[in-house]
Amino acid sequence: MSTSPVETVPSAGDTVPGPRPADLHAPVIDWFGENARDLPWRRPEAGAWGVMVSEFMLQQTPVSRVLPIYEEWMRRWPTPGDLAAESTGEAVRAWGRLGYPRRALRLHAAAAAIAERYEGQVPADHHLLLALPGVGEYTAAAVASFAYGQRHAVLDTNVRRVFARAAGGSQYPPNATTAAERRLARAMLPEEPATAARWAAATMELGALVCTARKPDCSACPIADQCAWRRAGTPAHDGPERRGQTYAGTDRQVRGKLLAVLRESVDPVSRATLDQVWNKPEQRNRALRGLLTDGLVERLPDGTYRLPGA
DNA sequence: GAAACGTGGTA
DNA sequence: TTACCAAGTTT
Numbered sequence: 001m002s003t004s005p006v007e008t009v010p011s012a013g014d015t016v017p018g019p020r021p022a023d024l025h026a027p028v029i030d031w032f033g034e035n036a037r038d039l040p041w042r043r044p045e046a047g048a049w050g051v052m053v054s055e056f057m058l059q060q061t062p063v064s065r066v067l068p069i070y071e072e073w074m075r076r077w078p079t080p081g082d083l084a085a086e087s088t089g090e091a092v093r094a095w096g097r098l099g100y101p102r103r104a105l106r107l108h109a110a111a112a113a114i115a116e117r118y119e120g121q122v123p124a125d126h127h128l129l130l131a132l133p134g135v136g137e138y139t140a141a142a143v144a145s146f147a148y149g150q151r152h153a154v155l156d157t158n159v160r161r162v163f164a165r166a167a168g169g170s171q172y173p174p175n176a177t178t179a180a181e182r183r184l185a186r187a188m189l190p191e192e193p194a195t196a197a198r199w200a201a202a203t204m205e206l207g208a209l210v211c212t213a214r215k216p217d218c219s220a221c222p223i224a225d226q227c228a229w230r231r232a233g234t235p236a237h238d239g240p241e242r243r244g245q246t247y248a249g250t251d252r253q254v255r256g257k258l259l260a261v262l263r264e265s266v267d268p269v270s271r272a273t274l275d276q277v278w279n280k281p282e283q284r285n286r287a288l289r290g291l292l293t294d295g296l297v298e299r300l301p302d303g304t305y306r307l308p309g310a
Numbered sequence: 311g312a313a314a315c316g317t318g319g320t321a
Numbered sequence: 322t323t324a325c326c327a328a329g330t331t332t
Contacts, residue, residue: 058328065318065327099316099327106330136330156328176311204328213326214321244325247316256316294315314332321325 018167019226021188025199027222032202035209039063040070041146042201048122048147049080055139056107061098063208069096081120083111089307092296093263101259101296106134124148137177142200151196153185158207159200163188165211169228171237172213254278254287255296262297268304 040046041054053073057066073094077083083091088108095104110132114122122143123129129140141152155177163184164173173181190196210220218224218234229235247253257277262269278284288305291297298308 055328060315060327060329061317062319062327097317099318100329102315103330134330138329142328154328157326158328208328242325245315246324250314252315252317259316312332315330317327319326321323 018169018228019223021190023226024166024188024223025190025195028202028206029195029198031222032198032205036201036205037063037209040067040074046074048124048143049078050074051147052110052122052139052143053107055142056103056110056134057098059103059139060100065098069094069098077111079120080111080114080122083108084115087307087309088295089298089309092259092307096263097260099256102294103134105295109133110135122147124150126150126152145197145200149194149197151189151191151193152200153182153189154200154204155181155185156204156207158204158211159185161213162203162207162211165216165229166223166227169232169235170239171229171235172239172242174239175242251283251287251290254283255291258284258287258291259296262305262307265306268300268302268306270304274305 036042039054041050046054054066054070057070057073073083076094077086086108088105091104091108092101095101098104113132114120118128123132124144124147126140126144129135129143130137135143138154138156141154142156144150145152145154157173160173160177160181163181164170167184167188188199190199206221210217218227218230221227224230254277258274261274261277274288275281275284278287288297292299295308297305299305
């Protein structure tokens with residue numbers, strides 16, 4: 001069959017032809033060179049462990065809130081072995097108010113696995129990374145790409161939004177990552193691994209700084225002229241409702257309150273003290289039970305509670 | 311595939 | 322003030 005010299009990316013409705021990958025690489029990568037933030041995990045001294053720690057912390061959490069916690073963690077636990085030698089409770093405590101504290105547990109477990117199985121070196125192989133606790137499709141690709149310069153489609157919420165707009169002509173991507181998005185992301189990848197890694201970081205940064213969810217600044221966008229969404233007149237999102245996340249009154253909120261008490265206290269805490277954080281006994285008990293099951297809280301023989309000591 | 315899982319900033 | 326959003330993973 002005949003292959004056209006310049007491949008085009010299929011776009012959603014196809015009333016608007018998508019941009020050609022090769023036409024986007026240079027503008028986006030050049031823009032990144034001028035506008036990339038100087039983040040600590042992007043510096044060479046961060047190493048693969050620094051990249052991994054940052055990726056765990058950045059899951060569903062803004063950069064501004066991660067920065068101070070990241071610095072403290074890297075100072076305290078500069079290698080996977082250092083973290084693995086620490087108690088899980090200290091990891092949860094040092095996680096502070098980042099949210100989703102099970103990430104601290106999983107990062108600790110990942111560090112232990114790395115120390116035991118890989119002589120303390122963060123693996124470079126995508127499949128080995130994926131097998132670590134708390135490492136999913138995105139994080140495995142991010143570590144392999146950012147820490148080791150490999151060629152992977154790195155599909156985070158920023159990249160998905162950039163592609164949805166630039167190539168798909170839609171304001172927002174689908175709720176869950178689709179096979180079509182993965183295919184598109186792979187098709188967009190530059191051939192050279194180092195360039196592909198740069199592209200991954202650049203598209204992510206573009207989504208974070210310019211092609212944002214609420215107020216995209218198209219005047220600052222290096223590919224505005226080629227953007228399918230712009231060409232279509234920036235139509236409003238039409239697909240299924242983007243389901244919002246409620247929080248007030250949920251078990252999650254109760255778990256957060258319970259854990260906050262235990263984080264602040266050096267000494268074990270009585271059940272009576274914990275009972276004060278929420279006035280619905282049933283929900284309160286369920287939340288505490290869940291924390292115990294998850295390994296985020298430990299009950300001592302005397303009936304008091306604390307963050308896990310071992 | 312849907313639901314659970316924290317927390318705080320911004321419009 | 323309510324609602325959305327933030328470098329996702331697991332069950």
